[in-house]
Amino acid sequence: MYIIIVGGGKIGYHLAKALLAEGHELLVIEKDRNRIEFISGELGSVCMLGDGCETAVLAEAGTNRADMLIAVTGDDEDNLVACQLAKHKFKVPRTIARLSNPKNETLFHLLGIDVTVSSTDVIMENIEQEVPTHVLTHLLTIRDRGIEIVEVKIPPDAKSTGKKVKDLDLPPGSALAIVIRSDQRPQMVTQDTVIQAGDQIIALTPTDTEEQLKIALQGDNK
Amino acid sequence: MKVIIMGCGRTGAMLATMLDAEGHSVTILDINEYSFRRLPPDFKGTALVGDGTDDETLIKAGIKQADAFVAVTQGDNRNIMAAQIAKHIFKIPRVLLRIYDPGRRELYNSLGLEAFSPTTIFAQLLKDNLLGKTRLE
Numbered sequence: 580m581y582i583i584i585v586g587g588g589k590i591g592y593h594l595a596k597a598l599l600a601e602g603h604e605l606l607v608i609e610k611d612r613n614r615i616e617f618i619s620g621e622l623g624s625v626c627m628l629g630d631g632c633e634t635a636v637l638a639e640a641g642t643n644r645a646d647m648l649i650a651v652t653g654d655d656e657d658n659l660v661a662c663q664l665a666k667h668k669f670k671v672p673r674t675i676a677r678l679s680n681p682k683n684e685t686l687f688h689l690l691g692i693d694v695t696v697s698s699t700d701v702i703m704e705n706i707e708q709e710v711p712t713h714v715l716t717h718l719l720t721i722r723d724r725g726i727e728i729v730e731v732k733i734p735p736d737a738k739s740t741g742k743k744v745k746d747l748d749l750p751p752g753s754a755l756a757i758v759i760r761s762d763q764r765p766q767m768v769t770q771d772t773v774i775q776a777g778d779q780i781i782a783l784t785p786t787d788t789e790e791q792l793k794i795a796l797q798g799d800n801k
Numbered sequence: 802m803k804v805i806i807m808g809c810g811r812t813g814a815m816l817a818t819m820l821d822a823e824g825h826s827v828t829i830l831d832i833n834e835y836s837f838r839r840l841p842p843d844f845k846g847t848a849l850v851g852d853g854t855d856d857e858t859l860i861k862a863g864i865k866q867a868d869a870f871v872a873v874t875q876g877d878n879r880n881i882m883a884a885q886i887a888k889h890i891f892k893i894p895r896v897l898l899r900i901y902d903p904g905r906r907e908l909y910n911s912l913g914l915e916a917f918s919p920t921t922i923f924a925q926l927l928k929d930n931l932l933g934k935t936r937l938e
């Protein structure tokens with residue numbers, strides 16, 4: 580799939596990283612030159628400098644052949660306009676907008692945005708920092724489906740270390756998607772992947788079984 | 802006519818002043834109280850500090866009784882979002898807005914908003930004056 584991400588902040592960056600690992604063709608549109616340099620340094624040339632709310636920029640990005648546009652800037656109005664341009668002018672089949680103000684959800688759905696994702700900004704700010712006590716970090720909430728995308732860091736004393744994924748007691752409906760290890764490229768998680776201490780795992784889980792997922796990977800907080 | 806204007810910059814303030822002088826009921830919104838200095842001392846309308854993309858602010862501004870909503874902040878996208886809230890959530894009969902970017906203006910016009918691009922209008926005006934077709938001050 581060709582996926583365009585508007586906004587290269589923390590969410591845009593992590594999303595790009597995860598989607599690239601899944602093998603998608605990807606472009607991040609970002610206004611800030613410093614962010615472009617950072618992301619290009621980390622992920623290679625997947626960025627374009629520009630305002631994702633301008634038709635000219637979206638045209639240059641090849642939006643008319645995009646399968647999906649995800650707008651994750653910090654401003655709801657910018658995310659709305661990027662998605663509406665994508666949908667109406669470039670006929671992008673699927674548009675996803677990040678919301679800072681959950682009250683805007685009704686309006687966005689009314690205006691035809693396919694999915695809105697409400698993000699918890701406070702947690703977001705911690706994502707790129709190494710917080711050893713913070714085992715599970717919410718990356719995204721997909722409200723419609725009641726699904727969370729989370730990052731789990733495996734601590735050294737976790738009961739899952741050394742086990743294969745198929746032997747873990749994962750809650751139904753949850754899935755481990757990507758494992759990120761130091762000095763390695765992100766890898767897809769398979770049934771035979773062995774969990775190691777220090778792994779960063781991007782996982783999907785229904786909101787109500789989040790705690791179970793945490794326990795399965797980390798062990799309960801005794 | 803009851804009109805709500807979002808954005809008390811030069812344009813918003815002038816429009817508010819003109820409508821007020823003609824006896825219309827005007828409520829003008831701005832996120833910065835300092836912007837209201839642009840209103841004349843004899844302005845009889847309401848000046849309200851608040852964000853026009855927030856439905857509670859809009860309700861406080863009396864949007865449920867409004868006949869028209871005008872979005873003229875500096876941000877195209879803010880105007881677009883507020884205008885669509887007024888049109889689709891509060892069903893205001895007339896919704897007018899400024900969109901500087903001609904590309905965006907074209908799209909939102911096709912989506913049923915009365916959008917105006919000062920960029921296009923002013924460029925045309927300058928061209929007409931330059932070529933002697935019209936003379937406006």
